[in-house]
Amino acid sequence: MTTGSAKVRVRFAPAPTGTLHVGGARTALFNYLYARKAGGTLVLRSEDTDTARSSADSETVIQDDLHWLGLDWDEGPDVGGPFAPYRQTDRRERYALAAARLLELEKAYPCYCTPQELDAERVAAEAKGLPPRYSGKCRTLTAAQRSDLERAGRKPALRFAMPDRDVYVEDLIRGSVHFPAGTIGDFVVVKSEGLPTYNLAAVVDDSEMAITHVIRGDEHLPNTPRQVVLYEALGLAQPLFAHVSMILAPDHQKLSKRHGATAVAEYREQGYLPGALLNYLALLGWSPGDDRETFSLAELVDAFSLERVAKSPAVFDHGKLRWFNAHYVRRLPDAERIALVAQWSAREPRIAALPEFNQPHWRALLDRTLTEHVHTLSELPKEAAAIFDDGFAIDPASADALDPPAARAMLDELAQIAESKLDMSAEWTAAVSRDALSALGARHGIKGRALFRPIRVALTGSEHGHELPLLMPLLGPSRCAARIRRVLAGKDRPPSD
């Protein structure tokens, strides 16, 4: 943005055939970062030329996912812009113009082959050990033959006449990539239904939308020589290319549903924070060059550069994503975190039904008790439910904590204290503070582990759990009293409900 060179214009161009996946999200992120860093423009373009699989619904779903992540764009099907329309099915005339030009230049020709014929050809070629490329047989059709086929009702596709020469793709991430002459067959640029294929549409749009940098997934690299040749045939200036490596599953296969969540929406539903996902994704295939690990979006914009994008594919590690999320949850502003913890805990109806659920003080306690123990927000209902399960059984390994007479006497007094203050007042909180509990123990001649272990076992059935000075105010006096009474009564035979 400080140079006099052409303003950076990049685009994220998903096919609206489903939801936004993590790979697409990372591509979108890199485009976003590059645009923002350069003070350029990010274009969102809907590549919906596969009419069978595309849907308007998917288009909005993907936009929603991008918005949830906190990514925005400057031009697109929803916001418009100087190069509208931004949906490929709304741009048919432009592709038709390009196709007509190709035909006129005799750089493309109609192909009347049926899918079955092409299939048979491919099978035959493979049987002979030849590359399964299109033979180019329609290239030499005479005008008479064409009109015959035409009259027979055949709808032709338009094929590009691949020039017989080497093609070089200059890639910002990979360097110069060489595709030898003869390795690419005549490819279809316009389908028989009249819509362009990806390669033609992308070239026409990237050119007309003045895209300066095409940052996209690695899987498009083999398409790029076809696009390069199209740019040349149409006399159009090429953008710069940058192909980002794929995200792989732990088994090094293509990431798919069978490896767990792949859609951004699934992470949202599982209680991941957008900043955590973004941060994790940014570090897959890119690194700042120093030891920093956590970045806000603004910090990413500041640190990002294409030069630091890795060439090798990256394996998606759910465990590390979880760590990022836990990290982000703990660093949320208090008010925001408390609200989120309450919101997610309320998915457990018994928690939402608690009379104290709406008290701000109680919600803060719930937050402090649970936050350190979860990686994702979706773990909260279960965590919270566990705390409020009054019917717990005593862990046999810990039952001995209830044996000493001094412990029983101490618990009995604690129950009395609880019974005398049957509200959630500050008095109760004070009564179970660390100091107050120590004083209680002193009256019965016990302290430390001998004091806290029986309390914890009586209250939760286990000697492992949350902090007592948090847990007891959270449970409230009457619930604590009831638990202690129940355990004291059934001590010899641990309750089994």
Add this chain to the structure above:
RNA sequence: GCCCCCAUCGUCUAGAGGCCUAGGACACCGCCCUUUCACGGCGGCGACGGGGAUUCGAAUUCCCCUGGGGGUACCA
């Protein structure tokens, strides 16, 4: 089969000829903190796929092999 890409700890990565007895992060293990758990702090385990070549010197350059991935569609 053919074309293309890639190759450092289990995983994400730093490393652009000597600074590398290869650094950081996640995971794992241990210790500390602590009534418990978690958080946090400290420490440990752990990698340059193989072979040639260039060089005084290679994780870093080149070649071959091997391995992995992608493409080979009238999907993008």
